[in-house]
Amino acid sequence: MAAADDNIVTLIQEVASQFQRSGADLQNIQKTTHDMREAENNRNEMMHDARTLLQKMSRNLQLSRSKGSRQHVDPDSLRHDDRMMEMDQQKFSIAKAIQDIDQDITSLEAEIHQLRMQSLELDSSYTSSSGGASSGASSAAAGASKSNGSSGGEGDGDVGDSDAGTNGASVRGRGGRNGGIDKDEVMLNDEEDILDDTAHAMAVLRLQLYRGIGIEMLENELGVYSKARIRSSSKNDVHLVKFDDQLSPYFQTNLIWEFAS
Template sequence: MLLDEDPATLIQHTIGNFNINPDKLAVTRINESLTALQQSRDLRMREAETALRKLSRNLKSLEANYDETVAAHDPARHAQEILELDAQKFRIAKAASDLEIESERLEGDLEMLKERLAELEAQGLEGDETVRREREADDATILRLKVYRSLGIDVEADDAGNYNKAIIRNSRKGDVHVVKIDPKFSRFFYANYFWQTMQG
């Protein structure tokens, strides 16, 4: 034989040395996020279309009411009634104008949603690589912050987004320590310091 070991054994060792579970979990999370995004987008599009149809019906109703009001207008009636009808006509015209503006705005929103849908469909199931990386980085940061909070540690960021202050609460002693995080000290140093502060 050309190999010292059985090929089946070599293949089993090779498979065993690869751990694809984190990748599979990441793909699952991405697929779930894409599904949720698709559902949210579809819901917003349906809501926008429903609102547009409702506004169109209201506009037609107002136009019909306006036509009836104009048809029933009698120039021989008292001048005060004429003024009231003019005021009502103005209100109806203003409402119709407002509805038309709102209808145009909703149509613009619908076009934006359609363009966004086209972009997402063009990206495919994997999505944009930059967006995916940013989402994974945000997920990791949020997870770390939750772990810190569960231990009684609140981490605050400055205006630049750098986490440079930690507030450590010792529930047994009932005291609070505020620690300025200096990058010249290692993470190991701060991990030990935080732990000693919580246990002290």
């Protein structure tokens, strides 16, 4: 029994001697630890690079998908959108041109009105001068009658003087009254003619402008514009729009512009 215990003690001592620390073992452990840390750092760097590459590839995939989806769009729809944009630009340019023409028409109307008023003033001054000349002629005729009356006799001369004076006054009074009434009537009639001519010229210009862009106004039996015939040069078709009081002017205007463009 004692021999067995000695053998166990000896065995334990031999095993313990095998596990004694040495400088070489410590160096090996430190080297292994350093290698493990380097391996972990390299692994982290590789994972970071892999994530970056994956994100880049994901972005490229999304771009490729978006490009592929755009390629499947109908070319006709794209051309339609471009055509609509072009037509909108044409509509705005035509509207601006119409506005400029309306401003020119207004300025020309004002100039025409001013010129006609100047013409009326000149005519009225000429009428006044003609009235003065006729009054002078009447006075001369009255004087001649007076001289003739005095040569015929004293009593007759008095009667002739009174008659000539009365006739001359009546002639001058009628001439002055008629001259004033005629002047006012002429100016009033001329102003009405100016307004009528201006309104007619404006209506004609607008109708010509509308017809130039393919819009023709049509009258009904009463002479009122109730329809519009629109010709589209781009589509080579004709549309007929009937003016309805139940529809808003904004809707009807947009409808006409859409058909015209």
